[in-house]
Structures are given as structure tokens and as C-alpha cells.
Amino acid sequence: MTECTLALAQIESSCLDQRGNLEKMIAYARRAAEAGAAILCFPEGALTGYSTERAREFALSLDSTPCLRIAALARELGLLIAVGLLERAPDGRVFITQMLCRPDGIRRFYRKTHLGGKEAGWISAGDRLPVFETAQGVIGMAVCYDTHYPALVETLSLKGAELVLAPFASPEDSLRRETWMKYLPARAYDNRVYLGCCNLVGGNGIGGHFSGGTVLFDPDGEVVCENFSQEETLLTARISPALLKAYREGEPSVLPYRYFPAGRRTALYQ
Structure with a gap:
């Protein structure tokens, strides 16, 4: 991983105003680029x-005009942009997808693999856990409910992920921070990854409401920065390759510098 600035956007997105969503995301991307960010992540379903x-009803094709506009924006700004959307696949299925747009024009995709109770029956689950090579380092993705499965983030780490982006569409909840702090620091610490989380905030225009919450954890599970206001915001923070190197290549006999996934005994986990 190279030293770089990560930007996490906490925004309100309306199902009834996708053009407005796109315009807002363009504005946030320009703000992130002006702040020196190399990577920008938007929440689950933001587009x-x-x-x-x-x-x-609201799903878009990956080749729709809004998706292609975000890809063009990534090229224009030299910014790696991860954007969430409801995806309508060519075979008619609907997925919750995070599209990663690289500045060189290449697009990659992750389809949410673990569906929440209200999503099952309406949305299809993805069946792959890819990691993505970028100029900044190797990135993995875990969308909302995915983060409750320890093996998912461990798999991404073992595949080389140094940064895991975790976009959310978590409902309005006054205990959002308390809930996240019960388990998300462990995902970062156990797997020695940076974990960047961002949630939708406000209403979706059709009765749904989201609680916001934006936080970056370092590979020791410590909070680098956070914002749990109920306002739209752009949170930026530096990612240190030195910290990743210390934890992943440090002395195995010293607990704080141990890369735990390397010691797995998978034959026992059946």
C-alpha cells in the first residue's frame, strides 16, 4: 500500500431522484480530489x-449513463471511486453492487454476498470475494451485513487486501456507533487491514431512513477518525504503508506485530 488519503462520504440518497444523487456524488468527488484524496468510497446503494x-424498480445496469458518468469522473479527477448501487444484471436479477472505478478507465465490481433478512427474496446474492489491484494497493470490499462474517474479511486479507471498504445502508439507529464498535475493530485487528466504513444518512424518499456513521479503523483496530453526526459529510484520513508493513512483516513472536491469519489451522475448522 502506498501512503495516500482515503475519503469516506456520508450522504443522503433518494430512490426518487437518481439524477440528484449523481450530481451530489460528482460534487463530493470534486471535493475529495481537492482535498488530495486518492480513494473515495460512497455508501451502499448511494447512486x-x-x-x-x-x-x-430503481436498479440500474452497470452500463447505464449514471454508472458511465462516474467512471468518466474517476478518469477526469485521477481518483479511485467506489460507488454503491442496486444493479440490474443482464439476466434480470438484482444485486447490491459496489462499483470500483479506476482512474485508468478500468471498472471492477463486487456484488454483496451476504444478504440481510429484509433483502432476501428481493435481491440476489453474489458468489465471489474478489480483491482489486490498484495503484494505491490491494482493496477488498464488504458491504454492510457482510461485515458480520469474520471469515469474509479474513479471506480478503489472505488474498492480499490491505484496505477493506465497507459501505453501509444501515437503518436509523441511535446506537449505530455502539453497534459498530462491538465487532468492526476486531475485523481490522484480526486481519491487519485498514477498514473504512460509511453509511447512508437521512431518507431515501420512499419511507426508509438511515442513521449515518463514518469511521476508519487501522490495522490495530484503533479509530483513525470518525463522524457519527446526522449530517452529510466527507471524512478524510491518511493511510500508512509503514503500519501495514509493521503488522504483516513484523516479528511473529511479538503479539502486537503478528499477522494472525498466517497461523490458521484450517483442518480444525470443520
């Missing part, structure tokens, strides 16, 4: 708005 039972 289309997030819905379960009406997901098919």
Missing part, C-alpha cells in the same frame, strides 16, 4: 438509492 422490496 440509485437503497430499497429492498422496490429494488427492481
Whole structure:
């Protein structure tokens, strides 16, 4: 991983105003670029708005004009942009997808693999856990409910991920920070990854409401920066390759500098 600035956007997205969502994201991307960010992550479903039972109604093709506009923006700004959307696949299925747009024009995609209870029946689950090579380092993705599965983030780490982006569409909840702090620091610490989380905030235009929450954890599970206000915001922070190197290549006999996934005994985990 190279030393770089990560930007995490906490925004409100309406299912009824996808053009407005796009314009807002363009403005946030320009702000991130002006702040010197190399990577920008938007929340789950940010481009289309997030819905379960009406997901098919609001879903977009990956080759739709809004998706291609974000890809063009990444090239224009020299910014790596991860954007969430409800995706309508060519076979008609709907996925919760995070699209990664690289500055060189290449696009990659992750489809949420673990669906929440309200999503099952309306949305299809992805079946791959890819990692993505970028100029800044290797990036993995875990979308919202995915983060509750320790093996998912461990798998990404073992595949080389140094930064895991975790976009959320978590409902309005006054205990959002308390909930996240119960388990997300462990995902970062156990797997020696940076973990960047950002949640939708406000309403989706059709009755859904989201609680916000933006936080970056370092490979020791410590909070680098956070914002749990109920306002739209752009959070930026530096990512240190030295910290990753210390934890992943340090002396195995010294607990604080141990890369725990390397010591797995997978034959026992059956």
C-alpha cells in the first residue's frame, strides 16, 4: 500500500431522484480530489438509492449513463471511486453492487454476498470475494451485513487486501456507533487491514431512513477518525504503508506485530 488519503462520504440518497444523487456524488468527488484524496468510497446503494422490496424498480445496469458518468469522473479527477448501487444484471436479477472505478478507465465490481433478512427474496446474492489491484494497493470490499462474517474479511486479507471498504445502508439507529464498535475493530485487528466504513444518512424518499456513521479503523483496530453526526459529510484520513508493513512483516513472536491469519489451522475448522 502506498501512503495516500482515503475519503469516506456520508450522504443522503433518494430512490426518487437518481439524477440528484449523481450530481451530489460528482460534487463530493470534486471535493475529495481537492482535498488530495486518492480513494473515495460512497455508501451502499448511494447512486440509485437503497430499497429492498422496490429494488427492481430503481436498479440500474452497470452500463447505464449514471454508472458511465462516474467512471468518466474517476478518469477526469485521477481518483479511485467506489460507488454503491442496486444493479440490474443482464439476466434480470438484482444485486447490491459496489462499483470500483479506476482512474485508468478500468471498472471492477463486487456484488454483496451476504444478504440481510429484509433483502432476501428481493435481491440476489453474489458468489465471489474478489480483491482489486490498484495503484494505491490491494482493496477488498464488504458491504454492510457482510461485515458480520469474520471469515469474509479474513479471506480478503489472505488474498492480499490491505484496505477493506465497507459501505453501509444501515437503518436509523441511535446506537449505530455502539453497534459498530462491538465487532468492526476486531475485523481490522484480526486481519491487519485498514477498514473504512460509511453509511447512508437521512431518507431515501420512499419511507426508509438511515442513521449515518463514518469511521476508519487501522490495522490495530484503533479509530483513525470518525463522524457519527446526522449530517452529510466527507471524512478524510491518511493511510500508512509503514503500519501495514509493521503488522504483516513484523516479528511473529511479538503479539502486537503478528499477522494472525498466517497461523490458521484450517483442518480444525470443520
